[in-house]
Amino acid sequence: MQSDSHFYLNPLLFFLLLLLSPLNLCLNQEGIYLQRAKFGFDDPNGVLSGWNPRDETPCNWYGVVCDPTASVITLDLSSSNISGPFPSIVCRIKNLSFVSLYDNFINSTLPDDLATCHSLEHLDLAQNYLTGALPTKLADLPNLKYLDLTGNNFSGSIPESFGTFQKLEVLSLVENLMEGTIPSFLGNVSTLKQLNLSYNPFSPGRIPPELGNLTNLQVLWLTETNLVGEIPDSLGRLSRLIDLDLAYNSLTGSIPGSITELTSAVQLELYNNSFTGELPSAGWAKMTSLRRLDASMNQLTGVIPAELCSLPLESLNLYQNQFRGELPVEIADSPNLYELRLFENQVSGELPQNLGKISPLRWIDVSNNGFSGRIPENLCFKGMLEELLMIKNSFSGGIPSTLASCTSLQRVRLRNNKFSGEVPAGFWSLQRVSLLELASNSFSGGIAKSIAGASNLSQLVLSENNFSGTIPQEIGLLENLMVFSGYHNNFSGSLPSSIVNLGQLVKFDVHDNGLSGKIPNGIHSWEKLNELNLANNDFSGAIPDEIGSLALLNYLDLSGNQFYGNIPIGLQNLKLNRLNLSNNRLTGDIPPLYAEEMYKDSFFGNPGLCGDIAGLCNGSGGIKNIGYVWLLRSIFILSGLLLIVGLVWFSSKYRKFKEAERSVDRSKWTIMSFHKLVFGEDEILDALDEDNVIGSGSSGKVYKVVLSNGEAVAVKKLWGHSKLQNDGEDVEKGSLKSDGFDAEVETLGKIRHKNIVKLWCCCTNRECKLLVYEYMPNGSLHDLLHSTKSGLLDWPKRFKIVLDSAEGISYLHHDCVPPIVHRDVKSNNILLDSEFGARVADFGVAKVVEASGKVVQSMSVIAGSCGYIAPEYAHTLRVNEKSDIYSFGVVILELVTGKLPVDPEFGEKDLVKWVCFTLDQKGIDHIIDPKLDSCFKDEICKVLNIGLHCTSPLPINRPSMRRVVKMLQEISPGNQPTTAGKEGKLTPYYYEDASDQGSVA
Structure with a gap:
């Protein structure tokens, strides 16, 4: 209370000082108003320190502009890092016409007395922290032409008074929390030239036909505003419209022919809706101003209109539709065309042979269509082509020699076509190419020595072709090479000794070739190698001991060669998901770690190998050559071991019997299944012993149970009482004896999503409760990320985990009815399958969102884990989806920093x-985990930015999980934006195929 009094007394003291000091009598009245405005700001950077009250006028002050009569007309404090409420005192400045407080920390609500700024023409309060409803009296400003409130936290419906602006030309409410539907009364503001309502959570509604009355409108952005229904024909009356953006909605029906009446339109963005039918064929010829059209990610059919392709287009995006027929040859006549993306349609025929001859093509993607014929010779005629993506078509012939001199190329993907012939020597040496994918064609010849010039190459994918000859020594000069895939070819000769210089190599796969010789010395330098596949060649010599030092290796296949000698004992140092040494000439003992039945198939076809695996070391194996003395000695040893094992077994069985006798009557178990089961409760109960425990937490123990069919499941046995922990792991989970079990069953029993852990069934009796899940072989993200195995998680895997987890949580928040709040999102509760796919787990404290609103009732205790708990949750105990989003943001920061x-x-x-x-x-550079490769820095920074957005202190500033998923998809590693984005908008990216997700491209 004392501080409040102080705040209100200071202006009075300020005026007393002005009256008493003759030095201050010179400052005019407008300067005094500005001084009072300054007093209400927090100014940590001191940008207003030069506002000197001893000056005669404020005309030389920072951000202030006066007219010739020394009257203030402009106040521009953009990006000044100031905070505080809006200074309505400035409205007393009679001629003030321009106010910009853009990109600051202006907070609280916007006062109604702002309507006293009668001279105001331009008001920019974008990118601040304003809250509450939009002031209804803003429309009373008689001269206001420009109003930008983008990037705040305004909520509620757009006031009806907003339909009465007298001179307003620009209205921008982007990225707020506006509710209701887009109102029809905005069609009454006939002076509007720009209307931007994008990225607001409006209720589902149609585009008001009344917007067609805005005949002066030039820009209409309604991106992601929950629009449904069809585009009204009335929009065809917007004869001056140059930019229409209706992307990321649920619009249906066909694209109306009236759209082609927008003769002034420069840019139309209609992507990611549910449009059906054909593009209107008539009318395009009238749109002589159209430069950019994006109607991608819809359900459009028919042919691509020739009239459309006759326009002077710069960017044409029609991908992910159902277009058929041929690409009109007129597209080649567009003098400014830099982007053509038609992937995932049914377009056939040949590409126009003059394509690129007069166009500055940069990006062309026609993947997943039915194109045939040869690659046009002139695609890079202007020397600007960066991406050439033609995956899964029927293109034939060779690579044009003209592309061998296309030094601008960065990504080339020609996989799954019918290309043939030799690759031009110059094509191998393109310096800027990072991804060269020629797989699944009929290319022949060898890898040219000129490949030494491809200094930026990180992925070389040549598999399933007819390449031949040796792999050249020059391959060792590609210091950025991460993937070499050359399987199913006719390569011969030895591996070049220089190959050990590839210190960034992650994958090396040359199986099914005719390679021979030994594995070169020095492969210990492959510190990042994850996969080594040399199967079905003619390699010989001993398996190098160095392989055991490759800490990140988890896939090793040397089968079908002529390797001999012992298996290096150092292989036991590896954490292999796949091991195959079969069909070689290996001898000696199998290392103890691999002398298990599960590795049996890894060693077949090596008659000299011996190990305790059925089918090995018998018959022709090696026993017939073993001396009788050794045999007798083994019998005595085995007898002793059997006696010991028998005693241990008896003791274990007796202990289990006593425990079962004390606690459980198996005849009283009740099983509730949520999927078709291939096991019974006996198979589960028999395996619940300490040897199978793989985890223990606040809610119970987790066991790994291997079923009789060889598959594994995870079984959680809940504690019989709530278990409190004060060590910072779990703060409190409530009564887990009943509530946790019921919540988990209630939640997971009805969920079906690829990124939510699958609950097979639950088993209960009066004393015990069991939950049976799918088994995740790579354990939890926390255990993997914060252990010595963290090196397994390169950036592509981490990004895949982030995206998978986000999709799982988004499903809970947006697709479950009613929505579900997890309440304990953390890296411990993100489990990883064998391919590092992520599943969200542990729903013991999940809560359903009330039907009446987004906020879940207050909890009696905090559920969650230290470091993950949202600030407002810790103080108020009120939870909603924003609490999960904060926790997920912390997980992102964990993955980026490794901390x-x-x-x-x-x-x-x-x-x-x-x-x-x-x-x-x-x-x-002090944030990013040093284990991550710097080549991914750009993507890492973008993901970090999303994490910081998610962990905003104010819940209202955190994006929804659906928005988070979209942002992540748009910065997916290896993908480039389809268009140059406009300010305040996101730009879509494309997964060219499933293999591109999480790749190192």
Whole structure:
């Protein structure tokens, strides 16, 4: 209370000082108003320190502009880092016509007395923290022409008074929290030239036909505003419209012919709706101004109109539709065409042979169509082509020699076509190419020595062709090469010794060739190698001991060769998901770690190998050559071991019997299944012993149970009482004896999603409760990320985990009816399958969102884990989807930094505060996990930015999980934007095929 009094007394003191000091009598009245405005701001950077009250006028002050009579007409404090409420005192400045406080921290609500700014023509309050409803009296400003409130937290419906603006030309409410539907009364503001309502959570509604009355409108952006229904024909009356964006909605029906009446249109963005039918064939010829059209990600059919392709287009995006027929040859006559994306349609025929001859083509993607014929010779005629993507078509012939001199090329993907002939020598040496994919064609010849010039090459994919000859020594000069895939070819000779210089190599796959010789010495330099496949060649010699030092290797296939000698004992150091050494000439003992039945298929076809695996070391194996003395000695040893094992077995069985006798009567178990089961409760119960425990937490123990069919499941046995932990792991989970079990069953029993862990069934009796899940072989993200195995998680895998987890949580928030709040999102509860696909798990504290609103009832205790709990949740105990989003943001920061959410290294800070502080003081390089390759820095920074967005202190500023998923998809590693984005808008990216997701491209 005392501080409030102080705040209101200070202006009075200020005026007393002005009256008493003769030095201040010179400042005019407008300067006094501005001084009072300054007093209401927090100005940490001191940008207003030069506002000197001893000046006669404020005309030389920062951000202030006066007219010739020394009257203030402009106040521009954009990007000044100031905070505080809007200074309505400035409305007393009689001639003030321009106010911009863009990109600051202006907060609170916007006062109604702003309507007293009678001279105001331009008001820009974008990118601030304003909240509450839009002031109804804004429309009373008689001269207002420009109103930009983008990027705030305004909520409620657009006031009806907004249909009465007298002179308004620009209205922008992008990225707020506007509710209701887009109102029809906006069609009354006949002076409007720009209307931008994009990225607001409006209720589902149609485009008001009344917007067709805005005949002066030039820009109409309604991106992601929950639009449904058809585009009204009335929009065809907007004869001056140059930019129409209706993307990311649920619009249906066909694209009306009236759209082609927009003769002034420069850009039409209609992508990601549910449009059906054909593009209107008539009328395009009238749209002589159209430069950019994006109608992608719809359900459009028919042919691509020739009239459309006759326009002077710059960008044409029709991908992911159902277009058929041929691409009109007129497209080649577009003098400014830089982007052509038609992937995932049914377009056939040949590409126009003059395509690129007069167009500055940069990006062309016609993947997944039925195109045939040869690659046009002139695609790079202007020397600007960066991406050439032609996956899964029927193109034939060779690569044109003209492309061998296309030095601008960066990504080439020609997989799954009918190309043939030799690759031009110059094509191998293109310096800027990072991805060269020629797989699944009929190319012949060898890899030219000129490949030494491809200094930026990171992926070389040549598999399933007819390449021959040796792999040249020059391959070792490609210091950025991460993937070499050359399987199913006719390569011969030895591997070049220089290949050990490829220190960035992640995957090397040359199986099914005619390669021979030994594995070169020095492969210990392949520190990042994840997959090595040399199967079905003619390699010989001993398997190098160095392989055992490749810490990240998890796929090793040397089968079908002539390797001899012992298996290196060092292979036991590896964490292999696949091992295959079969059909060689290996001898000696199998290393103990692999002398298990599960590895039986890994060693067949090596008669000299011996190990305790059925089918090996018998018959022709090696026993017939073993001496009787050794045999007798083995019998005695085995007898002793059997006696010991028998005693241990008896003791274990007796202990289990006593435990079962004390706790459980199996005849009283009840099983509730949620999927078709191939096992019974006996098979589960028999395996619940300490040897099978793989985890223990606040809610119970988790067992790995291998079923009789060889598959595995995970079984959670809940504690019989709530277990409190004060060590910072789980703060409190409530009564897990009943509530946790019921919540988990209630939630997972009805969920079907690829990124939510699958609950097979639950088993209960009066004393015990079991939950049976699918088994995740790579465990939890927390255990993998914060252990010595963290090197397994390169950036593509981490990005895949982020995206998978986001899709799972988005499903809970947006697709479940009613929505579900997880309440304990953390890296421990993100499980990883064998391919590092992520599943969200542990729903013991999940809650259903009430039908009446987004907020879940207040909880009696905090559910969650230290470092992941949203600030408002910790203080109010009120949870909604925004609490999960904060926790997910912390998981993102974990993956980017490799650090724990709470760590003594941070002092009193948590990970979120540490990241913000370090980013500000030291920069991004001190944030990113040093284990991550710097070539992914751009994508990592973008994902980090999403994480910071998710962990905003104000819940209202956190994006929805659906929005998070879209943002992640748009920055997917290896993908480029389809269009140059406009300010405040997101630009879509494309997964060219499933293999591109998470790739190192």
